[in-house]
Amino acid sequence: MTKLVVAKFGGSAIGPDGASIPEIIQRITNLKKDSKVIAVFSAPLTMDNGKKRSLTDVMLEQGRNAENGISPSLDIIKSTYEKILELVDPENKEKCKNVIEQNLEKAKKALDEALENKEFVDEVRSRALAFSGEILMSHVMNYILRSNKINAETVNFEDWPIITDNNIESTNFLTSESRAKMDKTAELVKQSEVVTIGGFIGKTVDNITTTYERGGSDRTAADLGILFHKNYETSIDFEKDSAVVSADPKIIESGLREVHQLSYNEARLAGMFGMKILDPIAIKEIVENGVDMSITVTNMKNPEKVTTIKRILDEQKGHPIKIVTGKENCAIFRIETTSIQKLLTSLEKDKRYSEFVILSPFTKDGIEFSRILFLDGDYVKRNEKYLLGFDSLATITYNRGVITLIGDEMWRVQQVASRTSAKIGEAGLNILNMDAQEETSRIIIVVEDTKDNIRKAISAIHQEISEINFI
Template sequence: MIVVKFGGTSVGDAAAIDRAAAIVRGRMPGRPLVVVSAMSGATNALIAISEQASKGHLVGAVRSVEVLREKHLQALADLVPDETVVREVGAELSASFDDLARLAEALSVLGYLTARSQDAIAAQGELLSSQLVVAAFRARDIPAEFVDARQVMITNDRYGRAEPQVDAIAERARERFLPILREGRIPVTGGFIGATSEGVTTTLGRGGSDYSASLFGAALQADAIEIWTDVDGMLTADPRVVPDAKLIERIRFDEASELASFGAKVLHPSTITPAVRRGIPVYVYNSRRPEGAGTLITSDAPRRPVSAIAAKPSTTVVKLRSARMLLAPGFLRTVFDIFERHRTSIDVIATSEVSISVTLDDAENLEALLVDLRALGDVSVDRGRGIVSVVGAGLTDGSNAMARAFAALGDARVHMASVSATGINLTLVLDADQVTPAMQRLHDAFFGGAPGGAAGSAS
């Protein structure tokens, strides 16, 4: 069996859902499990509704609920010709919107928003889209069956960024998905959402739909996982920054994971991990151009000095200097315990005998974090920085790739430089306004003159 995941733009309107149906029809011999995101823009709208309501702006929140209701019901009417089915499914969708309006009213009365309440509202996007997709598929004689993802995706109770419980998910996936697949039907479920073992709704955080697809694929030992999005696949750089970025037809698991972690938007950073553990190939395709080659992420892709350039245009650098670090066993563990306690992850790290510098993608808990760090030594914070990463499995294989990378930067000031433990990622911290020109110069240095692209299909 295979897992076929459609992102928000790939189920964003009636035309997109119609294309998704055609894609699934062509994959029916492979026994697909379909995972869908919310319709494009729906999750942002739902989060805005929760925030509006909690601030007492109930009229605006309810108006936004009605806009979403109309969007989904219009798509249903456009996709399903049978008026009886439209009325039945429309009534189910409307009931969900009525519940959403009541949740907004309750938040307005309470006057504050918890992460648990926000998850309950944000999860509606995937629940609505998956039911809409099922109706559209059935109207096209595709035997689809809705499965509430909260019955399968079991997580802890860290609302907003819930952590999946892999063993429980594997057991539930076999219980809920396999019987449907064995009967020749197609399960359709939402990504991004889950529930605690007690049944309380959770979400996996932004981009969690890809992660859901990978976890379900790993649980069912799928033959392949397909990610359908609005780009042709993984590219040698962000095409919004580098217009001549080239398609990477085959890329290694570790390279794809690094690129996702350091700014590539095609995949969620966690997507690859469950697939790697099971050795499941991951394909990335464009739902608007299903005939395209796409990108295959696999363990036996070519080993290149550089496969792609990624970037994060904004990051925060925290520096700790302490004489207590000198020859002090366990000091770094104490530092990292502080970051863990404040639920703050580190992107890049550089150390010396008496100092440590780290970059933070999410500085939400920075002030509380700094209080604890200052107990260990002198702390400074640099804002207005960005990260550029040069990724390639053969980056340190005796080639001159690293020298070319530094030469391409010209006079750009490098605040930090780090090579990953596996040697496939050279990460550079620059001034934020230097990130875009640095990406362009690096891409030109490695891919500018290669016919067909140095990251194309290689034997």
């Protein structure tokens, strides 16, 4: 069976104004030696007042301006693509320039609608983001690859294979409907060495433009793997500036351990709780569709450094606690246990939302209450009315942070709960909740999300881990 690699390149991999594109070309050149390649692209970064910014954030800012009656501008976005256009050879430059102009005109039209209606939501928002970011970048990369003598094609939005439901701004992948729309993309893969496509973006069966949540390009890569795994020996490769290490390098500067293998479960938990490995929903969708394929996280600048993510791991010889991570901006939702099941069913069936964990219940005045730890406080704020509709007396507490340890075989680590909680105490932090479950090898520690609490807790626990014995 022919091999197929779905390779995802995020904004940081592309770099400000396309600075890392030469390295992307080299990676794709190497990948295509023994495999077909589908290259999934996020929106590029730019430099704005000396800081790196995603064009997604630039466009969201312009959308907010439009909502407030301020005339939006595409100047920063145009400037970014003009710089990236310099990587296209003379033979392809005029075509690429026309594609940039056509897509930015579609983005401008969406912003004009937002200005007129004083709303930057739903499909208007999705179109603005799509045609200024991911979709446009995939077309530009197609011409850059052609300029480097690579047989490349790109997926036009008219032939989009990622079909989603009608949740416009936080949409969900529909497998069977997508399979029905994948013929054109499949033909491009068959005929070409490399096919480029924008991540993050979907469309409904009625051709309404939709977007995943932030980080959704990971899901696009997973969804394409799901669609093609029966036709090719398919794998997914996330190209990043680092393979996986034992904590966020922005928090822990020394003593980091390389993580060579993660299970699907470990990778999903790490993503849910703050490690930017991959979108945890990408793993969830792979599992739900009964697909078992290799996933790699590759250090693009040093491709020999790779973390492999597998459903069933090889025998593990290293420390069972692989990652210490934390998440800011969480919220705890308390609800009577008699009402929780309807809410959970609705979150699964209606919202298809799963970025939460159930904490241990408690009893007060003879009534049992359940607690849901939502890992995105902003999601809770946007959906307060919906959540409280299941129990008007339920309560929500914001400004919570959570620290967790990742490792399917954490049960082999002696005194892990007591020693990690003690370390947090020594760091001067007050533990508001600690939830340890042997069955799931999960320890969750909740603290107040203020100042640098999460960073201090991660640093304290990460230092302690290497000193704890394991069986």
